[in-house]
Amino acid sequence: MVTAYDAASDRVKVGPRGAKPRRRLSRRNIIVYGTLIVVSLYYLLPLYVMIVTSLKGMPEIRVGNIFAPPLEITFEPWVKAWAEACTGLNCDGLSRGFWNSVRITVPSVIISIAVASVNGYALANWRFKGADLFFTILIVGAFIPYQVMIYPIVIVLREMGVYGTLTGLVIVHTIFGMPILTLLFRNYFAGLPEELFKAARVDGAGFWTIYFKIMLPMSLPIFVVAMILQVTGIWNDFLFGVVFTRPEYYPMTVQLNNIVNSVQGVKEYNVNMAATILTGLVPLTVYFVSGRLFVRGIAAGAVKG
Amino acid sequence: MTGQTRGSARPNQWLRNLNAKIASIPMILTAVVIFVGGTAWTVLYSFTNSKLLPRLSFVGLDQYERLWAAPRWLVSIENLAIYGVLSLIFSLVIGFVLAALMDQKIRFENTFRTIMLYPFALSFIVTGLVWQWLLNPQYGAQSIVRSLGWTSFNFDPLYNSDIVIYGILIAALWQGTGLVMCLMLAGLRGIDEDIWKAARVDGIPMWKTYVLIIIPMMRGVFITTLVIIASGIVKVYDLVVAQTSGGPGIASEVPAKYVYDYMFQAQNLGQGFAASTMMLLTVAIIIVPWAYLEFGGGRKRG
Numbered sequence: 001m002v003t004a005y006d007a008a009s010d011r012v013k014v015g016p017r018g019a020k021p022r023r024r025l026s027r028r029n030i031i032v033y034g035t036l037i038v039v040s041l042y043y044l045l046p047l048y049v050m051i052v053t054s055l056k057g058m059p060e061i062r063v064g065n066i067f068a069p070p071l072e073i074t075f076e077p078w079v080k081a082w083a084e085a086c087t088g089l090n091c092d093g094l095s096r097g098f099w100n101s102v103r104i105t106v107p108s109v110i111i112s113i114a115v116a117s118v119n120g121y122a123l124a125n126w127r128f129k130g131a132d133l134f135f136t137i138l139i140v141g142a143f144i145p146y147q148v149m150i151y152p153i154v155i156v157l158r159e160m161g162v163y164g165t166l167t168g169l170v171i172v173h174t175i176f177g178m179p180i181l182t183l184l185f186r187n188y189f190a191g192l193p194e195e196l197f198k199a200a201r202v203d204g205a206g207f208w209t210i211y212f213k214i215m216l217p218m219s220l221p222i223f224v225v226a227m228i229l230q231v232t233g234i235w236n237d238f239l240f241g242v243v244f245t246r247p248e249y250y251p252m253t254v255q256l257n258n259i260v261n262s263v264q265g266v267k268e269y270n271v272n273m274a275a276t277i278l279t280g281l282v283p284l285t286v287y288f289v290s291g292r293l294f295v296r297g298i299a300a301g302a303v304k305g
Numbered sequence: 306m307t308g309q310t311r312g313s314a315r316p317n318q319w320l321r322n323l324n325a326k327i328a329s330i331p332m333i334l335t336a337v338v339i340f341v342g343g344t345a346w347t348v349l350y351s352f353t354n355s356k357l358l359p360r361l362s363f364v365g366l367d368q369y370e371r372l373w374a375a376p377r378w379l380v381s382i383e384n385l386a387i388y389g390v391l392s393l394i395f396s397l398v399i400g401f402v403l404a405a406l407m408d409q410k411i412r413f414e415n416t417f418r419t420i421m422l423y424p425f426a427l428s429f430i431v432t433g434l435v436w437q438w439l440l441n442p443q444y445g446a447q448s449i450v451r452s453l454g455w456t457s458f459n460f461d462p463l464y465n466s467d468i469v470i471y472g473i474l475i476a477a478l479w480q481g482t483g484l485v486m487c488l489m490l491a492g493l494r495g496i497d498e499d500i501w502k503a504a505r506v507d508g509i510p511m512w513k514t515y516v517l518i519i520i521p522m523m524r525g526v527f528i529t530t531l532v533i534i535a536s537g538i539v540k541v542y543d544l545v546v547a548q549t550s551g552g553p554g555i556a557s558e559v560p561a562k563y564v565y566d567y568m569f570q571a572q573n574l575g576q577g578f579a580a581s582t583m584m585l586l587t588v589a590i591i592i593v594p595w596a597y598l599e600f601g602g603g604r605k606r607g
Contacts, residue, residue, distance in 0.1 A: 032409050039403065040420045046435045046479065047423075053438065065452060066444050118328045126325035134329065134336045141340030143592050145540050147564040147581040151359070151574065152343035175335050182332060207324035236428035238543040243569065253430045257547055260434050269438060280431045287426035288419070295418075295487055298425065 054078060054274035061269050077268070081275035086265075087258040088247065094275050096248075097255030101235055101282075103166055104251055108173035109230040113223065116178055120185025121211055125197055135182070142179035150243055157244065164246040172240050177233070181226055184300050188222040189215060221293075228290050229297040232283040252279050344585065351578035359574055368579035378580065381558040384470045388559070389538040392477055396534055397527070399478065400485025405515060407486065408493045418490075422483035429480065433547025436476035437463060463549055466556030473548055473557060477541070485530055492526030493519070528595060535591045539584055560584050 049066050054077050056070040064071075083093040090096065123131055153172060154163060162168035192215070200210045241251040250258070256279045260272045287294050354364045372378050403421065407414055424432060439445045442461035450458040462472025496519060504514040520527070542561035549557045560580060568577035 028409075032406055032411060036403075036406055036411070036417050040417060043420050043424060043479065043483070046439060049439060050435055061444065065449050066438070066441075067449065115331045119332045122325040122328040123332075126322050126328075128322040128325055128329075131325075131329060134333050137336040137340055138332055140592075140596075141336060141344075143536050143588055144340060144344055145536075145561070145581065145584045145588055147540075147561055147577075148347050148585045149339055149343040150564075150581075151568055151578070152346045153339065155359075156338070174331070175339055178332060178335050207328070232426055236430075238428065238430050238546070239565075243565075253428050253543075256434070257430050260437075261547070261550060269441075269444070272434065273438060276431050276434045280427045283426045283428070284423065287423055291415075291419075294426070295422070298484060299487065299491065 050273045050277050053270055054081075054277055056270050058266075058268060058270060077270035077274040078278070080268070081259075081271045081278060085259045085271055085275060087250075087255050087262065094252060094255060094259070094278055097250055097252035098278070100166075100245075100249055100255075101252040104169055104173070104241070104249075105231060105234045107166075108170045108177075108234050109227060111170060112174040112177035112181060112230055113226050115174055116181030116226070117185045117219075117223070118211065119178070119182045120187075121189050121215055122207075123182065123186045124189035125210075126207060135186070138179045139183060146176070146239060150239075154243070163244070164249070166245070166249055169240060169244045169249070172244050173230075173234050173237070176240070177230055180229070180300065184222060184226055184229075185219075188219055192218060224290075225293055225297045225300065228286055228294050229300065231286055232294075232297075235282050347578050348582050348585070351575065351582045353575055353578075355574040355578070357572045357574070364575075368575045369583075372576060372579045372583070375576075377555045377558055378560075378563055380555050381560045381563050384557060385538070385541075385559055387470050388474055388477070388541065389535070391471075391474055392481070392538060393531065393534055395474075395478055396482050396485045397530065399482045400530070401489050401520075403482065403486040404489035404493055407490055418487070421486055424480045425483045427480065429543035430547045432476050432480045433544045436472070436479070437548050440472050440475070464553060466553050469549060469553065469557040473541075473545060476548060477544060480544075481534070481537070485534065488526060488530050488533075489523070492523040495526075496522055528598060532591065532595045536588055539587050539591075560587075 052069055053061065053066060055073045055075070056064070057072065057074050057076070060071060081093060082095050082098075084091055085093045122128075123135055153175070157163040157168040157171065160168075160171075162171065196214060196218075197210065200214055205213065235251075236253060237251065238253045238257070241254045245251070245254075256275050259275055290297075350359050350361070351368055352363050352365060353360060354362055354367065407417060411417070440447075440461070440463050442448065442464055447458060447460045450460070462468045462475070500518060500522070501514070504518060509517075540561055541559055542565065545551060545557055545559050545562055551558045551562055560583065564577050564581045564584065567573045567580065
C-alpha cells in the first residue's frame with residue numbers, strides 16, 4: 001500500500017487520497033492544520049469584532065481597541081438598533097426594515113419558485129417548438145448586468161401601476177430568479193426516470209395532474225435547495241430594494257446602510273454593529289441550519305453570476 | 306421528446322401542448338420583454354440625449370464621448386480594472402490553495418468549510434459595513450498595530466484615495482474566497498484517485514503534480530469559476546456603497562454606481578444608459594469566449 005510506504009519513509013508526500021497518516025504531529029499535519037486554523041481565524045475575526053462591539057457601551061468603544069472583549073456587557077445597542085435607530089425622519093429602528101424584508105422575501109420566494117418549477121417541468125417534459133430558444137435567451141440573459149435592464153423595468157412596472165410597491169419588487173425578484181431556478185428545476189425533472197412520466201401519460205394524466213401528483217412529491221430536495229438559494233439571495237438584495245421601492249418599503253439591507261452611513265450625529269458604532277448582525281441573522285441561520293444543502297444551492301446558483 | 310399530444314386529427318399547431326405553453330409564458334415574457342427588449346431599449350436610448358425622462362432624440366455617440374471624458378467614469382474604469390484583475394488572481398489562488406489543503410483528508414473538514422463559507426451567506430452591505438469598522442483608522446487595524454508600539458504605522462485604506470480600492474478588495478476577498486474554495490474542492494474531488502497514485506509512483510513532488518497535472522485537468526472548473534467571479538466583478542455595487550459610498554471624493558467609484566447615480570440621482574438618463582451599455586459590452590467580452598469554449602465545438606450541455 002502506498003500509505004504504508006509514506007508513513008514509513010516519513011516523506012511529505014501523502015496525496016489527498018491517501019489514508020490518514022499515523023503520526024499526529026508530522027510536519028505535514030502542522031503545516032496543513034496550522035494554515036487552516038490561521039485562515040479560519042481570519043474569517044472569524046470580523047464576526048467576533050461585530051459581536052464584541054455590539055455588546056459594548058460607547059465610552060468603552062472610544063477607549064478600547066476593537067478586539068478587546070467587553071468589560072461590561074450591555075444589550076442596549078441591540079435594543080436601540082432594533083427599535084430606535086433613525087433613518088431619515090423615522091426613528092423606529094431596523095424593525096420596520098425587518099418586517100419589510102419578510103414581506104418581500106416570503107411572497108418572492110414562493111412565487112418565483114412556483115413559476116420556475118412549473119417552467120422547468122414544461123421544459124423538461126413537455127417540449128414545444130421554440131422552447132429551447134427562449135430558454136437559451138433566459139440563461140444568456142442571466143449574465144447581463146442588472147444595470148442594463150433596470151430602467152426598462154421601471155417603465156414596465158410604472159405602466160402596470162406597481163412601481164414603488166412591494167408587489168413590484170416581488171415581480172422583479174421573480175424575473176431575476178427565473179434563469180437559475182428554471183435551469184435548476186429543468187435539470188432536476190429531466191433527470192427523473194422517464195418511465196414514470198410515460199406511465200402517468202398512459203393512465204391519462206395531464207400536464208397539471210402529473211406535476212402535482214408525481215413531480216412535486218418527488219422533488220422535495222430540489223425545492224429546498226431552491227428555497228435556500230432564494231431566501232438568502234432576496235434577503236441580501238440591496239440594489240433592487242433601493243431602485244424599485246419607496247422609502248417606507250425599504251428592505252432591511254437598505255435601511256441598515258442608511259442607518260450606518262447617515263452623516264448626521266455621533267456615530268454609534270455599537271448600535272451599527274448590532275444592526276449589522278441583526279441584518280445578517282436570517283441568512284446566517286439559513287446557512288448554519290441547511291449546511292450541505294446551502295453548498296448545493298450556491299453551486300447551482302453560482303451560475304447566476 | 307415526450308409528451309406530444311397524439312391527437313388523430315391534429316387540430317391546431319398552436320393548441321398542441323397548450324398547458325406547457327401557458328406555463329412557459331412567464332419565462333417567455335422575461336426572456337423576450339425584459340432580457341432582450343430591455344437590453345435593446347437601453348442600448349437604443351443610450352444614443353439619445355434623455356435627461357429626466359427618456360426621449361427619442363438621437364445625438365449619435367455624444368453620450369459616449371461625454372462618458373469617456375468624465376473623470377469620474379475614468380476613475381470607475383480604472384478601479385474596476387485594478388479590483389477586477391487582483392480579485393480574479395487572489396480569489397483563484399487563495400481558493401485553490403485552500404481547496405488543496407482541505408483535500409488532504411483532514412479532520413474537521415466540515416467545520417473549516419463552514420467557517421470559510423459563512424461570509425458568502427452575508428449581504429454585501431453587511432460585509433461592507435463590518436470591514437468599514439475593521440479598517441476604521443481610529444479604532445481598527447491601524448490603531449491596534451500602533452498600540453503595539455509601532456506608532457508610525459499607517460493603514461487607513463478607506464480614507465486614503467490612493468489605496469481605497471484595496472480596502473474594498475480585502476472585504477470582497479473575505480466574502481468571496483469561500484465560494485471559490487468550494488467550487489475548486491468539488492473540482493479536486495472529481496479527479497481520479499489513480500492520477501495521484503501514478504504521480505506518486507513516478508516520484509513527482511506534490512506541488513508539481515498540482516501544477517502540471519491537476520490544474521490542467523481542472524480547466525473546466527477554472528473557467529466556470531473565472532466566469533462567475535468576473536461577472537460578479539462587473540456588477541460590484543453594494544460593497545462600495547456600504548464601505549465607502551464611492552469616497553473619499555470619487556476615489557472608489559465603480560461603473561455600476563456611476564450608472565445608478567446618473568439614472569436615479571442626477572437624472573441624466575442618457576449618461577446612465579451609455580454607461581450601462583459599456584458594462585454590457587464588458588460582460589459580452591467575457592461571456593462570448595466562454596460560451597464559445599463551453600458550448601461551441603459540437604459539445605452540448607444539459
